[in-house]
Amino acid sequence: MPQLSREDGDDLGASDELIAFKDEGEQEEKRNVSAERDLDDVKSSLVNESETNSSSDSEADRRPEPRPGVVSRGRQTLRKQQRDGGVLQPSPYVGYPFFMFPDLGNLCSPYLANGALTAGARTSSSVPIVQHPHVSHLHPLLSYSPEAFSPPRTSPGFSPEAGVSRSPHASCYPVSPGAMPQIPHPLGWLLVSSSFSPRLVPTPQLSVPHPAIVRTRVKQELHSPVSRLCPHRKATPETKREGDEDKKLHIKKPLNAFMLYMREERPKVVAMCKVKESSSINQILGQRWHSLTKDEQAKYYELARQERLLHSKLYPGWSARDNYVSMKVAGHTSPYPEQLQPLSLTTKPQRPPLSLNRATITTGPSTPSSNTASSPPQRPPPLRSQPFLAPPPTSSSSHGALTQQLRRTNQP
């Protein structure tokens, strides 16, 4: 049974209150109410593990209440229902018994509960050969996979059949140029970044249009040089060449727990259903997600936490805001790739404070770079901006391996 290895036992101790999910269906939601509460504890504790000063609310207090998006999503669903001609056709897989996939972790994951590779996976020589030490122990679900960084050549030892359910669509986190200099030998080939061509964001506007207007403009200006900084979005033919270059520069968000779960479970669901439509698959996956025990979910929360941790290490200055198209138009300048930051695994990244956007707009192209090197920001950025950088209270537990590897990598 996959368990989070929280030897410290302070956070996931909630597992003592484990509630067995024997079935699913209409009753499930009611049971989930209490179970969600427990899971909330797990989730919040996962956060607290890294946040030195945690607030008691966050996920735990928000979760039980209807999510903000639920209404709109409900409307969307309703729209879909109407469009499809009536009630949401209950998928034949709705409430699909989760026990049909017993022991997910053992079946699909070569990783131990603490995120370390199992013996079999370790010996499969597939991952670590070309993988950065940072990620060598991480779950294959993690996006920082060797193929994500894969150059045309492939590792001779890399075998997708190593008992690992690898998604062929592993997301790609391009290594930031700023991070490269510190990446040791194993990823030395990544240093070949001939296509890197910093592109400057236009001078920020002095007046701020209404956000809605901004968003509208954004959609109209998707082809602008600025928006091409997000090349995964649509690109016109004339921009495709540059878009291809930018593809390597786009740093995607780390996957959250549900995304990791989806990536692992989607092939199974697709295999069992004949349906391939992702929207339908995702609905099934969403229901199955809720039918997971909190322990099983905790596994993915932990993986997601490791993802974020690794992501923050690889891209210290990266912010999710960097991928906000509207924010780019609004004048936000990302530290990537224009602003090269050394990858320091021991020092906190010095990312522009969150108020940069507005500040930049009102004060003109002030100096995002001034925050990077010498002068630390007057005010420390909000804690939420770097929620997972702080080491857990007990570093030797679950991701101790990660921490150690990261530290090792940081050493000469």
Add this chain to the structure above:
DNA sequence: CCACCTTTGAAGATG
């Protein structure tokens, strides 16, 4: 060709 759909969660933006 490309936006949309659909899910949950994280994080930034906004009021």
Add this chain to the structure above:
DNA sequence: CATCTTCAAAGGTGG
């Protein structure tokens, strides 16, 4: 602080 918005994946669908 509470709420809203965006983006992560994915692949069929429809304009």
